[in-house]
Amino acid sequence: MKTLLHVSTSPRGERSRSNQVGATYLAQWQAAHPEGRVVTRDLAAEPPSFVNSAWFEGAFTAPEGHSPAARTAMAESDHNIDQLFAADEIVITTPMFNLNLPAVLKAWIDQVVRAGRTFTIDENGYKGLTSDRKxxxxxxxxxxxxxxxxxxxxxxxxxxxxxxLGFIGLTSLTFVYAANQSGGEEAATKGVADAKAEAETLAAA
Ligand SMILES: Cc1cc2nc3c(=O)[nH]c(=O)nc-3n(C[C@H](O)[C@H](O)[C@H](O)COP(=O)(O)O)c2cc1C
Known part of the structure; x- marks a missing residue:
């Protein structure tokens, strides 16, 4: 049974264009994998914690000496990493905010990019520890x-x-854009339709 992890970041729920295109992807994926399981992480509804001093302690000191706060911080990070590792495939739906990621998606990345779990460093340099997947x-x-x-x-x-994502080992990335969502109704509708067509093809592949 395949598992797909859907990381959703828009705060706009079903009005979100990225989520609308994501729904098309998921429907097609589910049709192709009737036994498949979709795990949804709605980061807007449940934002990951920001990295704080307890997280630093947890990530960079020996577990035996961890304070309760450090253990809690590592439990959250572990949960996010475990979800990532358990997924055969990942779909991230996201708006662009100010030329970059929404802060909740950056917070999720800060939870999953962790030395010793998703990347390591040795005499040859950095090495991703996440096996590649779609x-x-x-x-x-x-x-x-x-x-x-x-x-x-x-x-x-x-x-x-x-x-x-390449840094932790995920290099098989495909980007789908629902562009021009502020460009008037016609352009916005076309942006979503084009993205849905791409998403359907990708999900069936
Ligand atoms: C705070 C903020 C910043 C934004 N920055 C950009 C941007 O840099 N570039 C862009 O093309 N659109 C930008 N937008 C527009 C959103 O990306 C657009 O409305 C998108 O459709 C929102 O995603 P959603 O429909 O999935 O909720 C911004 C919107 C907000 C609220």
């Missing part, structure tokens, strides 16, 4: 920041996610 990232944008567009140089979301 990751689809569905991005809703008010404008057009897609590769090939004139504003692509302002798109810090895609290069950052490629960098940080």
């Amino acid at each position: 990751v689809t990232i569905i991005v809703a944008t008010g404008g057009d920041f897609r590769p090939g567009s004139p504003a692509v140089g302002y798109n810090f979301l895609e290069p950052y996610l490629r960098g940080v």
Whole structure:
């Protein structure tokens, strides 16, 4: 039985364009994998904790000496990493906020990128400890920041996610954009329709 982890970040629930395209992906995936299980992490509804001093203590000192706060911080990080490791496939649905990720998605990344669990360093440098798997990232944008567009140089979301997920071992990424969501009804509708068509093809693959 396959497991798909859906990490959702928009605070707009069903009105969210990234979630609407994500729903198309999930429906197609479920049709292709009738026995498959979808685990949903709604980061807007339940934001991950920010890294704090207890997290530092937990991640960088020996477990035997951990304070209760450090143990709690590591339990949250472990839970997020375990969900990631248990997934055969990952879908992230997200808006672009100010040229980059929503803060809740950055907070989730800060929980899962952890030395000794998802990456390590040795004499050869950094090495991701997450076995690669299919990751689809569905991005809703008010404008057009897609590769090939004139504003692509302002798109810090895609290069950052490629960098940080690659750092922990996830390199099989595909980005799907629902562009022009602030560009008037016609452009917004087309942006979602194009993204849904791409999502359907990807989910069935
Ligand atoms: C705080 C904030 C910042 C935003 N920054 C950008 C941006 O940098 N580029 C862009 O194209 N759209 C930007 N938008 C527009 C959203 O990306 C767009 O409305 C998107 O459809 C929201 O995603 P959702 O429909 O999944 O909720 C921003 C919206 C908000 C609220």
